Amino acid sequence: MRPAEHGADPGGGRTLALTDPPRHRQLRELVDGWFAVRSVRALEEEMRDIARSVVDRALERGGCDFVADIAARIPLYVICKMMGVPQSDWEHLYDVTSQAFAAGDPVTRRFAHLEILGYFETLQEEKAARPGDDLVSVLATASVDGERLSPEDVILNCDNLLVGGTENTRIAASGGMLALLEHPGQWHALSQDPGLLPNGVEEILRWTSTATHIMRTATRSVEIGGRRIAAGDRVVFWLPSANRDEEVFEDPDRFDVGRQPNRHLALGFGEHFCLGAMLARVELRLLYGELLKRSVRVELDGTPTLLSSIVVNGPERLPVRLKAG
Template sequence: MNTATSATTLPDLTEPAFWARADSHLVLRELRRQAPLWRLESETEGPLWCVLSHALAGEVLGDAARFSSERGSLLGTGRDRAPAGAGKMMALTDPPRHRDLRGLVMPFFSKRKAAELKGRVAALTRRVVQGALHAPETDFVREISTAVPLNVMCDLLGVPDEDRDHVVRMCDRAFLGDTPEERAEAHQQLLPYLFALGMRRQTDPRDDIISTLVTHEVDGHRLPLDEALLNCDNILVGGVQTVRHTSTMAMLALTRHPDAWRAMRADGYDAELGVEELLRWTSVGLHVLRTARVDTELAGRRIRAGDRLVVWTPAANRDEEEFEAPDRLRLDRTPNRHVAFGWGPHYCIGAPLARVELACLFDALTEAAAWVEVLRPPVPNRSLINFGLDSLDVRLHARRPTG
């Protein structure tokens, strides 16, 4: 049984600045060596159980009967308040309702659908990379990593061509605005647009996500329009943010590990393995929250019904018990059972598409650029949800033509 550990010896993992520290993984390794489960008294979030090992992460995320999503899947709503959308959004429901909601949109995110979209993703990506290739400098975040997933999500949601530029501008501000206030304002503008589009699709449905959610039934009843659009909004945010942050942090990692960049450009490079390792290494989705539904035991500790547990993804993805030499970036790593996309019933529905988008991006970059130069120190964000960069100013140095 783990001995209880005083919270005063545990850094506040709910403080975003911890994750920007150069020694954060060393700290997590020492904590995990002492115990895989720690009790934290967070000033902003209250008492939390912190899951730091890969095995415990799988146990918590894989067992919806003991650990619920309905009281929140992410920190940030405070100590005792259930988030808006609880019991309505896929991310905030438990089986069987979660399974029913997920089933509605699964055809848009299947491996088969991702394979069908690969040609469009590759073409969009090459266009974005070529546009940056001869620029004296490019903000990788704004001009490369966000453009393709945003356009692909507009395709899947069913945003009409005539609205596309307007929606992209709103999303740009919602995701990349300079201040929290600007991002919140843009998001509030986006929701009425989705609501109006949802009303149109109720009477004129198409083959898209919005039409599916506003016209199909769950448990014998059509979803209320607000619930359908909450899910659309959640899908849009998840579909853009995961790829945006992973690709940016992966690009930064490759500039710091030139041997990995060379391996990516070498004959025999396996893009599928490479993408999985970049997902593990970056682990940009910092945490997943669950609430105990019943009194239970975890790692020898007594967990009470109502206790909140946080799976810290970067800790689980650097666990020496699961990954050999976890602090080495090895693009040929196999097996690689990372939890960057979660685990269990809430495993990221968009994972197949995200993998395609990431593979196409780094294929286009290595095809066009001999190397990527970071022009000034990157600016980390202050998010506890998706750890990434607010900006990454780079110059793409073109490959010399052969022959």
Template sequence: MFEPGLFAGTGFYERFAWYRANDPVSWQHPAGEPEGFWSVTRYHDVVAVHRDTTRMSSTGGMRLGSTERAVSAVANKMLIVADPPDHTRMKRVLIQPFSNDVLSRAEQYVEQVVADVVETAVRRPGPDLIAQLERIPTDVICAIMGLPRADWEWIGRKTTDAFESPSEVQRITANGEIFKYFSDLVRENRRTGANAFVSGLTAQDTGGARLTDEELVFNFSGILAGGNETTRFTLAALTLQLVEQPDQLARVLSGEADPAVATEEALRWSVPGMHVMRTATEALRVGGVEVEPGQRVVTWIGSANRDEEVFAEPDTFDVGRTENRHLSFGAGRHMCLGSRLARLEVAAYLRTLRRLVRAMTLEGEPRYNGSNFTWGLNELPVVLHA
């Protein structure tokens, strides 16, 4: 699973299929890594790991390649690397901006942002559609967080650098700049109360669930990343499938495909969060394999979403797929906070394509970022035709 360039395309899906059939819970120890880990590739085993918060911990990091120092600095202070009771306490506060009532009021704004982006892409097509699509999640999440409009482009760029830059120095620097930005925002809001999003979260005290300023800063960064990177990859993957499969595009543009149903297939197919890691706190069995305390367990969402035992014809992209319990948002306590917001954005994109677009053409070679964590297209030379 660690050959150079494996994730620079889609060939890793064949590797996943081999592991599911022959070695579904395999021991991996890549060259240069100080320790190995268990690699989990089948759907039901992945779900079992995600739902076991008694014997599986997130505080040792949730991704391969994390440094111990960085993880220890945010463990139990950032939702994605927290265990109960800290995870429960933080989620009780942080879920408020993503409640059904709040997002129902945001739907019209989401539709407006998507329409503006697609209209611009049709009028002024550029060499890379992703440069336009990335505005959708960035503008939506920044608006929900009440961030100044003048900062949105900078925020989108820094978020991408923090996760995707090939330079470790640039990734660390970008993360530091994002943390400083939110530190300044929280401190200023303590003085003025001008940001309703921040004020709403700092005022929360449901069952003793108030967050510290440090926890707010770490989790604002997580919200920004979760709302930006993953949705952009899903929109790009969806677009590429539609342009490469004219029959699927015709179903979308004719209105035959239900946007809500097609959204789930886009999420299953795109898998922007490729893997999630946990650390065993006690001995247990995963898929019949003995896992010892302290050992890392890596679940491959990209493999689970193509599991033949769960999905009919899993390697076929079908905008009408109705049996679609994908794991792109995870499972259990760590289910993604922004799942409904992502669904709103993708469904709005599908509706807008039907209204404004008659055809798509691929004008060059799509390119993937090569990451085994936040995986997806970073170049998409597609033109939308009015």
């Protein structure tokens, strides 16, 4: 919910997240194939290697911040690979995205975000001149309605893909781990039956509901739940509430990795259904699968800190001890 005094959002009408059809569909079609089931499955072995190396590093240390040292790294490394970011720059982007997403100081967050935009300004120029097989090259050489995307539009959409491909998965992964620590019987159920893991991932997505809200402007008058909404009204949809709707979910305040059916809305719906939904599910499955496969014992090593935000919902810091079984 952008304050009116901030003016129009610079990404409005230009990025996937902030654009209506038909342009939204045109932008989405440029990159949709990269996030399709077949493409994600083709990347799965490399994603598994990334998850394995991240868990290895955390186990060597014995203790870590699950948010920063595990949950943040896996989706960031994966989306960097898809975007054609050289591996030598992954740690740099890890540092600046950590500041942009999680720093307590708003000035630090702002400057980190500007640094991300500056990085993609340079990268899109390189990819426009020498395209490769990656997402930034697709955007840097793309045309919509016969016109090349402007460099500014490419940069904004690169930023959009980086944020979308990392932030919510980071928070869902760490929020899911916190839920499993608070409900040890559910972790035991997964360890006894790894076949429950896909269901467990869906329950983690429902339970964490990391993107807290969506705001839309009504295009026509309608009545919903006895409330009249007029054309032009702004309507806010709260995902944590929807994902605990007692008319949809039996015992909605119970965390249950075996829950079926689980028709949650954590990944959105309709035109703006999360582009990276399949990618996020696979990343979560690989992370928890790696921990389960090695019988890793995870214990709290301090008090978790939650994010202070109405935009996203979950841990800011989750100190843990890890030991392979």
